[in-house]
Amino acid sequence: MSNPNFDFKNPIVWRIFRIMAEFVEGFELITNYHKTVSIFGSTRLKEGDPSYEEARSLAQMLGKNGFTVVTGGASGIMEAANRGASEVNAESIGLNIKLPHNFHYFFTRKVMLAFAAEAYVFFPGGFGTLDELTELITLIQTKKIKPVPIIMVGGKHWQPLLDWINTTLKTGKYIDADDTKLYRLVNSAEEAYDIILNSIKG
Template sequence: MDRNSREERRQGPSLVRGRMVPDSTYDERLLDHRDPADWLHQDPWRVLRIQAEFVEGFGQLAELPPAVTVFGSARTSVGAPEYALGEHLGKALAQAGYAVITGGGPGCMEAANKGAREAGGVSVGLGIELPFEQKLNDYVDLGIEFRYFFVRKTMFVKYSQAFVVLPGGFGTLDELFEAVTLVQTGKITMFPIVLLGTAYWQPLLDWINQTLLANGMISPDDPKLLHLTDDPDEAVRHIVTSHQQAAVESRVRAATAEAEEA
């Protein structure tokens, strides 16, 4: 490939092409180990850029309606069953009144954005700078490009009320287990997590039960944090029901606290 004419990369709000594309990403430079004193000269300035990404993300996403984040592989082809599953899911979420947030890329992410947009819903993509070319898909209505993974992850959790996870690879697993850990430790509450695709996810659930649980590495109720289904409509019903139950429980707690104070 002719680097000068074809290669391009998004870096936050910037677009660079050809010879202007650096040899590493912002995340890589942040985490790479250099001379022990380098952080004295570079890291304090990075803090300002990181702060700016948080401010930009908070500002753009603060007025979203209730939203659900959909994760899944960027490698899923348009004609694959998982792509159709993602489209159906995006449509069902939009019809239930949820904005749909994805990583903004191709594959399953594009499918969910497409389903949401075509159903008249709000379609959001939170992209990330990668060492290979990847742009926001054409079905994103609101898109933000991030330099740092951890800033992007914060946005996924802060502005979502649930996660639905389609088949995917390391990136998808990373987001899945981070969400489960946040729920398990009480950092986020009443946050449904749905695995969509029984044949794909059942072996993982079997390992969780037969290895993690069997060896006492997790609590007996922890596997219940994951809801498995093949039906996008059931996934949405599970999310809606969970949120309705959470609202009822919140009102009961408030009424009980008020009665105790009286």
């Protein structure tokens, strides 16, 4: 039965349809690929920055081993990862906001980045990267998505955050002690790559 209060002239109603369309389009795209690894990080880092080059190197290693690299499709770390995959003729996906693969809403883009990856790799970044990191940890913690490696690359950047988690969240019992096992900290693309491969083999 139709709802007489459901006004198709209401812009909010059309916004809902747009959100639905973005989810359908995004899932149709992502499900065409297997063995995906999502890579996150700052948009502000440039070629030559150590983190940029590590992301580029990791994407090359993944691409050579048949993985599809998935990023937010913007500049910085995401550019480095897509570029690295391209340099070894591997597939990669850039899920951007109003750019190559267009998403109007950030939250639909985030769902696609989190969907069915074999691993999530985080290079140094700001608030957006932290948002994505903590959301994915929470989704695995609450068993909303399957447990896969969450890897942070760059001890100098990430160690202060992990120290705070241990001294404040874990000590204060805001999280379980085992929750700190949901992520790994490494210092190189090679270490991240090894964790991903071992996870697949295991």
